[in-house]
Amino acid sequence: MLNIGITMLGLSRFQFAMTTVFHFFFVPFSIGLAFIVAIMETCYVVTKDDTYKNMTKFWGKIFLYSFAVGVVTGIIQEFQFGMNWSDYSRFMGDIFGAPLAIEALAAFFMESTFIGLWMFTWDRFNKVVHCLFIWLTAFGSTLSALWILAANSFMQNPVGYAMNAAQHKVEMTSFSAVIMNRQLWNEFPHVIFGAFLTAAFVVAGCSAWRLLKKDHEHFYRKSMKVSLIIGLCACLGSVWSGDTQTRYLINNQPMKFAAMEGIYKDSTNKGDWALASGFKGHDKTWSIEIPYVLNILGHHSLNGTFKGQQTVNKELKAKYNNNSQTRNYYVPTKTLFWSFRIMAISAGLFGLVAIVGLWFNRKKSQSIMRQRWFLYLMGLMVWLPFIVNTCGWFVTEFGRYPWVVYGLLTIADAVSPTSTVASLMFTNIVYFLIFASLGAVMIILSHRVLKQGPDSVITDGYSTEPQESDKKVDPYEMGAAHND
């Protein structure tokens, strides 16, 4: 399929994939949770109901862990363009550097400053100002997504540039074109809705686990209600933005689309949509198909055809290969096909669970407490958004193969000439061990916060554990309590 082996290029690609995927476990979760926490605090400011205040503090605590891990794994992202992909950086610096620098300047400063203020000033500012801090944090983190996706969108669909052939690099000719890139405005909403969905279903799922234990019913039911409302909206938004994005691919990156749908030979007017298929190479060996769905999804109509991978490959060869070149433009079909199906099927599941959950959880009804199977299902679904987010990036990034900048630079030409297999082996192993431990600590800490329950924030603010509240002083709380 792909030559990810023990080669310099293979290891560099593996490293990028590993660091990005791990980073992107935390990014959407943090962005989404920042908004959910901000909405909870806003509810508190408006209704003055203390349950909302406790919800803000309680879920805010998990948000802080996620944010910290997101920050430290984010620095890797910025550094590794230069470290592992120096020829890419030379080729793309003119365009890629600008959004990255603006991201730091406009977004990272904002989120890091205001999260610091938010954490430590519960008792020092009035409610509205304090609530503003978390909104600014959430706004900052959304901005950061916008800027980095602007950079990514250029790689998917280069616009507003000119080639400088003499120096072998691209140069920006229109910043507004880079920002108004249609790819960006397809990608950005999808990522943001995905972020809301991630955080919403984690909050809802964690609440479900606690409700199974009949713990703090009022608190967790309210948390579940808020998060499921957000989750349902986010799910609809994801489907809508996913649809526009996929349809945009049909003309823009036809190979990606054909692989997502597993179309090898041009599709017929019947529009059979494969629900599941087996693959040999890039072609299907068997499949379960539903007629017309492909046309409905792709063309929003019953009629129409799509180019298959075979045809697209021919076209791309004609377009990009010199006479002597024999390069093919196939992408890992199986990965794209299944990633897309996991996304699509999960979206349906999320929507369904949100609606049923809101129904069971309606006021004056106890059915949510009786439907234990449903709470179990929701509890297990905590993990699903992370898998789905990863699938999304698999489609986006694998589907661009062999390009790193679509039509302009191949992955093989982007890698650092100075890298060695030995150093990459070493760094890959160390990164892997670090990520595994960070992930484990994150899960343990979040689990602990859940087990301690909302009481820990109700009684004495932030995080003093009840069993040793005498001797242990949480430094974060002290800042708020003793500074004045």
Add this chain to the structure above:
Amino acid sequence: MTSYQFIWFLLIGVLFSGFFFLEGFDFGIGMSVRFFAKNRAERDTVIQTIGPHWDGNEVWLITAGGAMFASFPMWYASLFSGYYIVLFLILVALIFRGVSFEFRANMQTDTWRNFWEWASSIGSFCAAFLFGMMFTSMIQGVPIDKNGDIFGSFTTYVNWFSIVGGVAVSLLCFIHGLNFLRLKTSGELRERAEKWSKILYPVLLAGEVVFVILLYLTTDFFTLKPMSTWGILIALVIFTLAAWWGAQSSHDWASFIASGLSLISVVVLIFNGLFPRVMIATNSANSILIKNASSSPYTLHLMTILTFTILPIVLIYFIWSYWVFYKRIKSPKQAIE
């Protein structure tokens, strides 16, 4: 060299100065957690001094890196790929120290609290040391080929001068951190920080002398720019002496500002010595020059406008957040009394 290229060379210098001034004491505080504070309560107080700030301080590094990428892609690509393992170790150090503050507070056993405290101290030390090592190794000239790729050997990165540079920078950061503690704490902790910096300043001065000798022997700074190099070095020593005097006479603010300025003068020294190059090659024909390393005029123009619009706003709320947490933190004992 166009004026935009010159402005951006300066701006990168300014961003790194900001990074070393702020993250400098941040690293120092991180080291103090295990190397200075005596017990858990003290460590709580020490960490609390940077609790709301460490994240924002680190953004200066991210901004400097991003700005370097945007304005001088050739510099960014050569430096970052050439210093692969050094930067990798810096990243590992930054990861451990970064999460340590958040994780430590929620560990239930002493073993794990100790673990994250050590992660903070060793991580902070290594990050400061490796940054010092990277910059002192860089100014000696490195083997760069025609494409700008660095194929260095072990001694390119690790040699006497780079080790001295690493020690000097980490010591500077440590003392800068102690000076910050003097500003933010009171009572015994503050007094002990003062006592320690009184003792450490002579060591630092001795280190600076060694640094100057090695700088003279291994770089071309003194031959190319004798006046400015000496000027900056004298400023560095004066700032160090001023900070020492501040420690003797309990002028906490003077010490803190002076130790910050001495970190900045190291950055200025490096950028002044580099100019008009960005990377010095052992074969001087391959040195990477400001005029060849930058982005297109369009990008530089755009970045200049954006930076001069956004940065002032950032500075306003950034400084405001320090002002919010301006007050000294009482030690736990005092709080109970």
